[in-house]
Each structure stands twice: as C-alpha cells, then as structure tokens.
Amino acid sequence: xxxxxxxxxxxxxxxxxxxxxxxxxxxxxxxxxxxxxxxxxxxxxxxxxxxxxxxxxxxxxxxxxxxxxxxxxxxxxxxxxxxxxxxxxxxxxxxxxxxxxxxxxxxxxxxxxxxxxxxxxxxxxxxxxxxxxxxxxxxxxxxxxxxxxxxxxxxxxxxxxxxxxxxxxxxxxxxxxxxxxxxxxxxxxxxxxxxxxxxxxxxxxxxxxxxxxxxxxxxxxxxxxxxxxxxxxxxxxxx
Amino acid sequence: xxxxxxxxxxxxxxxxxxxxxxxxxxxxxxxxxxxxxxxxxxxxxxxxxxxxxxxxxxxxxxxxxxxxxxxxxxxxxxxxxxxxxxxxxxxxxxxxxxxxxxxxxxxxxxxxxxxxxxxxxxxxxxxxxxxxxxxxxxxxxxxxxxxxxxxxxxxxxxxxxxxxxxxxxxxxxxxxxxxxxxxxxxxxxxxxxxxxxxxxxxxxxxxxxxxxxxxxxxxxxxxxxxxxxxxxxxxxxxxxxxxxxxxxxxxxxxxxxx
Ligand SMILES: Nc1ncnc2c1ncn2[C@@H]1O[C@H](COP(=O)(O)OP(=O)(O)OP(=O)(O)O)[C@@H](O)[C@H]1O
Ligand SMILES: [Mg+2]
Numbered sequence: 375x376x377x378x379x380x381x382x383x384x385x386x387x388x389x390x391x392x393x394x395x396x397x398x399x400x401x402x403x404x405x406x407x408x409x410x411x412x413x414x415x416x417x418x419x420x421x422x423x424x425x426x427x428x429x430x431x432x433x434x435x436x437x438x439x440x441x442x443x444x445x446x447x448x449x450x451x452x453x454x455x456x457x458x459x460x461x462x463x464x465x466x467x468x469x470x471x472x473x474x475x476x477x478x479x480x481x482x483x484x485x486x487x488x489x490x491x492x493x494x495x496x497x498x499x500x501x502x503x504x505x506x507x508x509x510x511x512x513x514x515x516x517x518x519x520x521x522x523x524x525x526x527x528x529x530x531x532x533x534x535x536x537x538x539x540x541x542x543x544x545x546x547x548x549x550x551x552x553x554x555x556x557x558x559x560x561x562x563x564x565x566x567x568x569x570x571x572x573x574x575x576x577x578x579x580x581x582x583x584x585x586x587x588x589x590x591x592x593x594x595x596x597x598x599x600x601x602x603x604x605x606x607x608x609x610x611x612x613x
Numbered sequence: 614x615x616x617x618x619x620x621x622x623x624x625x626x627x628x629x630x631x632x633x634x635x636x637x638x639x640x641x642x643x644x645x646x647x648x649x650x651x652x653x654x655x656x657x658x659x660x661x662x663x664x665x666x667x668x669x670x671x672x673x674x675x676x677x678x679x680x681x682x683x684x685x686x687x688x689x690x691x692x693x694x695x696x697x698x699x700x701x702x703x704x705x706x707x708x709x710x711x712x713x714x715x716x717x718x719x720x721x722x723x724x725x726x727x728x729x730x731x732x733x734x735x736x737x738x739x740x741x742x743x744x745x746x747x748x749x750x751x752x753x754x755x756x757x758x759x760x761x762x763x764x765x766x767x768x769x770x771x772x773x774x775x776x777x778x779x780x781x782x783x784x785x786x787x788x789x790x791x792x793x794x795x796x797x798x799x800x801x802x803x804x805x806x807x808x809x810x811x812x813x814x815x816x817x818x819x820x821x822x823x824x825x826x827x828x829x830x831x832x833x834x835x836x837x838x839x840x841x842x843x844x845x846x847x848x849x850x851x852x853x854x855x856x857x858x859x860x861x862x863x864x865x866x867x868x869x870x871x
Contacts, residue, residue, distance in 0.1 A: 451713035456689040456706070457730045525636040607692045610685065611627060 394473045395480065398432045405544045413545040419488055422481075422574045427543030429477040430566050434509050435534050437470040441513035442520045442527040449613040459609060460602065463517050467510050474502070485574075494573040501572065504591045505565050511594030518605040521612045537562065561590045615701060617785045617817040618664040618687070623696035625657040625686055656682045657693070658841045664786065666815035669808070671828030671849060673821075673856065674838035680821045683838070684708060684790045687819070702785030705731075705775065710795050712771035716760040720751065723759055724774060731778040741777040749773035750800075764795040772796070772804055779811075787811065789820040793827065805831060825864050829853055 402425050406414075414420030444466050445452070445459070452459060478498065485492045520526040540553070541562050547554050557563040564587050571579040629652050656679045664670055672680050685691045687698055688706035713730065714723045724745055728738045746752055749769040759767065772792060779787065787808075793801045808818060808831075822828055828835055828849060835852035837845040845852045853864065861869045 450711055451715075451726075451730065453685070453690065454706070454708050454711070454713040455727070455730045457732075523637045525638060529637060608628075610690045 395476055398428050398477060399480065402428050409544055416548060417546045419490065419574055422485060422488055422490065423546075423570060424544055425481055425484055426570050426574060427541070427566050429474065429481060430505065430569060431538060431541065431543055431562065432477070433470055433474045433505070434512075434562060435538075436473070437467055437509050438513050438516055439527070439531060439534065440466045440470070441517045442530055445517050445521060445609065446613070452610050453613055459606060460514070463510070463513050467506065467513065471506065478502075490574070494576050497572045498569060501565065501569050501587070504587050508561065508565065508587075508591040508594045511591070511596070511598035514598030514602045515594075518602045521605060521609055541566065561594075564590065615666075616663040617666050617668075617701050617815075618704075618819075619697075619699040620663065620687065621661050621697045621699070623657055623660045623683075623686065623693045623698060624655060625682060625691060625693045625695075626653040626655045628652070629654045656841050657686065660696070660841075660843055662836060662843065662846055664817040664819065666785070666817055667812050668834065669812055669818040669820065669832045671820055671822060671832035671835040672838060673823070673825065673828060673835060673852070678838040679841040680838055681708065681790050684788045684819065684821060687786075688788055700786055703782050704786045704788065705779050705782050705784035706788040706790075707771060707775045707792050708788075708790040709792070710764055710768040710771060712767075712774065714759050714767060714771070717758060719756050719758050720746075720762075720770065721755045723770070727771075727774050728778055731774075731782060733778055733781050737781055741780075745770075745773045745777050748776065748803075765797060765800075768792065768794075768796040769800055772800075776804070776807055785816060787816055787818045789818065791821055791823070793822065793824065801827075825853060825857075829864065 405424055405428075406421055409424075410420055414424065417423050441463050444462050448462050451457075452462075478495070482492045482495055485495070516526060516530060537560070540556060541560055542553070542557065543566070547557075564583055568579055568583050568587055571577050571583075660683060672683070674680055682691065684706065685708065686693050687700075688704060688708075690706070713727055715726065718726065721742075724742060725735075725738055728741070729735070733741075746755060749766075749772070751766060751769060754762070754766070762770070793804070796804070812818065820828070820832065832849045834847065835845070835849040836843055837852050837856050845855055857864060863869060
C-alpha cells in the first residue's frame with residue numbers, strides 16, 4: 375500500500391522525491407537569508423535551529439494533511455474490499471517517514487557544514503518515534519472526522535498555517551511571554567524544542583519535556599483510536 | 614447439512630438528507646439555529662435467508678432495490694444496524710468491474726495492491742502474477758495504466774485477481790455483484806466453468822445479475838428483492854416466472870403483448 379501510494383505520487387516524474395525535498399529546502403534557504411541577521415541573530419546555530427523546525431513541522435503538516443484526504447482518495451478500494459482500513463493511514467505515515475529520512479540526511483550534512491559533530495543525531499530517531507506516534511494519532515482523528523465533515527481538510531490547512539507562525543520555527547521567543555504561554559499548549563513546540571536541545575545543543579532537556587512529549591503521543595494515539603473505531607463503521611457508506 | 618451462510622433479520626439504514634450538511638460550517642449553522650434533523654432510509658428490511666454448501670443463488674430485483682447493499686453488508690464492507698450474519702468460514706466478494714483499482718497505477722501495481730488487500734503476501738503474489746495475467750488474457754498490458762483500459766478489460770483483471778486470490782483465502786461463500794455485465798461471452802463462459810468447479814468444492818455463491826438467463830441457467834435458487842425486502846425466495850424457475858409475469862416480460866427481454 376505504501377509502495378503503491380509512493381508510485382502514484384511520483385507518477386510522471388522520474389526524480390519525484392526531489393520535489394518533496396525541494397519544498398523544505400527552498401523554504402529553509404529563503405528564511406535563512408531573510409532572518410539570519412534579524413530574528414535569528416540571538417540564536418545559536420540559527421541555520422540548524424531553523425532547519426530542524428522546518429523538517430519536523432513539515433513532517434507533521436504533510437502527514438496530517440494527506441491523511442484528511444487519504445480515505446476519500448481510496449474510496450473505490452474501501453467500497454469493494456473489506457480490509458483493515460487503518461492501513462491506509464498507516465501507509466500515509468510510512469510514506470512521510472521515508473521522505474523525512476531524506477530530510478534527516480540533509481540535516482546531518484548541514485550539521486557538518488556548520489562544523490558541528492552530527493553525533494547528536496543518534497538520539498533523533500528516539501524522539502522521532504514518539505513524534506510519529508503523536509502524528510499518527512492526530513491523523514487518525516482527522517481522517518475519521520473528514521468522513522463526516524468534508525471541510526476538515528480546508529480547516530486543518532488553515533489551522534496549520536496559524537500553527538506555522540505560532541510555533542517558534544524561524545524565531546525564538548526572546549521574552550515574548552504571550553507567545554510562550556500559547557506554546558505551552560502547543561504540542562509541536564515540545565517535540566521541536568526537545569529535538570533542538572538534544573541534537574543541536576547537546577544539552578539534557580528538563581525531564582518534564584520528555585514526559586510531556588511521551589504523554590502527548592500516547593494521548594493522541596488513544597483519542598485517535600477511540601474516535602476512529604467509533605466512526606469507522608460507516609466509512610464505506612459515506613463515500 | 615450445515616449452512617455456509619445464515620443471514621438473520623438483517624436490517625440496514627442509510628442516513629439521508631444530511632449530504633449537503635456535511636461540513637463543519639453548516640453543522641455549526643444548524644447547531645445555532647437548532648434545525649438539526651437526521652432522516653433514515655431503511656435499505657434492507659428484515660432480510661433472512663440461508664445458503665447451503667455448493668449452492669448458487671441468484672439475486673434479482675429492480676435498480677435500487679438493495680441488492681448491492683445486501684452483498685456489501687454480507688461482505689462486511691457495510692455494517693448492519695440489526696440482525697446477524699453468520700458465515701461458516703471465509704468470504705470473498707467481487708463487486709462490479711472496478712474492484713478497488715487505482716486508475717493512475719499500472720496493471721502490475723494494481724495486481725499487487727489488490728492482492729495485498731485480499732491478504733496475500735508478496736511471495737504469493739509473485740507466484741500467481743503470471744497466471745493472473747494469463748487468465749485475464751491481458752498479456753502485454755502489464756505496464757499500462759488502468760485509465761487506458763476498457764471496462765471489459767477491468768472486469769477481466771478483477772475477476773482474474775479474485776479467482777487467484779481465493780486459492781489462498783479458501784472462502785466458503787463467494788459474492789458476485791454484476792460481474793458479467795461488461796465482460797465478453799467467451800470470458801464469461803470461462804469464469805462460469807471455474808465457478809462450477811468451486812461449487813463442486815462446496816463453496817456457496819451468491820450472484821447479483823440483471824441477466825436473467827444467466828441466473829436461470831446456473832442458479833438453483835433465486836431471491837427476488839424489492840424496496841429492501843425479499844419478496845420471493847424459491848426455486849429459480851418459480852421466482853423467475855413469478856417476476857416475469859408480474860413485470861409482463863419474457864426472459865428474452867421482450868414485453869408480453871396483450
Ligand atoms: N451510500 C449510500 N448512502 C445512502 N443511500 C444509499 C447508499 N448506497 C445506496 N443507497 C440507496 O440504497 C438503495 C439501494 O441501493 P443498491 O445499490 O443496493 O441497489 P441495487 O439493488 O444494487 O441496484 P442496481 O440494480 O442499480 O445495482 C438505493 O435507493 C440507493 O439510493
Ligand atoms: Mg447494484
């Protein structure tokens with residue numbers, strides 16, 4: 375399923391995966407050029423700080439958005455074969471993991487460019503696994519709700535745009551308490567902060583951040599499964 | 614003898630009228646103005662019947678009488694609101710010609726996709742692959758995308774995939790919904806031969822078709838549906854005669870002149 379999805383998306387473009395990478399990389403370069411000396415001036419290794427934020431947000435954004443469409447895109451399969459429909463969403467997640475791996479490789483290169491030892495990356499997979507669980511839960515919720523509300527996709531797209539600006543991806547807090555308070559309820563903030571602390575700055579983050587991320591992941595997974603199980607029964611006839 | 618399939622008092626309803634309200638914004642609107650209403654439409658009403666091993670049953674009825682819904686409910690694609698469905702083993706289902714195919718993928722990828730959804734592992738798929746292509750007589754189209762296929766070609770492909778995957782699934786019940794509507798006669802006969810072999814192996818088959826002759830030749834029993842209810846469930850000949858008389862038709866599709 376993941377393979378077929380991948381093929382489908384790459385249809386017609388031989389080097390299709392380059393397109394996935396181009397988007398975050400271009401964004402990275404543009405933001406770096408614009409903000410390096412302004413918003414980023416007070417931040418240590420701003421380039422890495424920025425890139426880490428971009429690729430993690432990118433993973434979350436692409437996976438959750440794609441999952442809102444995934445059930446509708448597979449309508450004919452759902453209507454004609456009985457199978458575990460969760461696998462559709464799992465395949466979306468897997469595909470985005472594959473794409474994220476390319477981004478991680480690029481990130482490691484950039485680390486070397488910044489004269490930083492890429493050793494910190496060893497811990498990244500651990501954080502990423504927790505992040506995957508979190509994203510999967512959110513995707514399950516969104517995918518199930520989309521069956522009942524067709525405009526979830528648009529709404530989520532809009533919310534993600536807001537989230538992109540609200541999360542400290544290309545800036546640091548620098549004493550803006552309102553933003554800080556908002557981000558205390560922003561799950562993405564914890565994941566991104568944790569990765570930056572460990573991978574880029576090689577500091578041990580306060581243990582509560584770790585517990586919060588794991589807790590968030592479990593809660594999202596739990597809600598995702600409950601919502602999905604409740605709504606899944608009528609998927610086929612809503613298509 | 615034990616029945617292969619027992620359907621007991623199955624009812625199913627669809628929610629209608631909420632189609633245009635399927636957005637968060639309109640839900641909000643309804644919530645504020647308190648005009649939320651759900652209308653139900655019972656597609657299946659108290660359906661009960663059972664199927665013996667090696668029996669082939671034809672399901673007939675007008676468009677919209679609930680035949681496809683019944684098939685999908687038995688297959689587990691839809692869930693019933695009331696009643697129970699008991700199957701003595703696995704179940705396989707083929708509905709229409711577009712068996713979950715993805716038009717933008719090649720035939721090869723579609724075979725892999727659909728087979729894996731049927732529960733075959735990559736090794737089995739590799740083993741059956743040539744045979745699937747051979748049976749559907751679509752050699753040379755392996756790398757063609759499916760939107761370039763004709764309807765009949767898709768029928769061939771989906772039937773071929775289904776016939777091969779049931780070697781692995783070993784179903785006790787096979788559900789066929791209008792599978793012959795697009796395939797040519799030669800292919801249809803080829804499939805019917807295999808179906809006969811399956812019947813000998815005590816598989817039960819439910820077939821929905823508007824081609825009454827096929828039903829009358831091959832089915833021992835027929836079920837006539839109308840508006841979600843079973844009107845007749847009897848020997849094929851009796852059911853067909855009753856139906857044709859009621860509709861004032863002959864089996865060749867001509868009107869009976871007064
Ligand atoms: N997903 C759905 N939601 C709401 N109503 C539906 C849905 N699918 C089918 N219906 C309604 O259920 C009824 C039965 O449909 P069904 O597809 O089972 O008919 P059928 O007997 O297979 O007809 P045909 O001979 O045309 O294939 C129809 O009145 C149809 O409008
Ligand atoms: Mg039908």
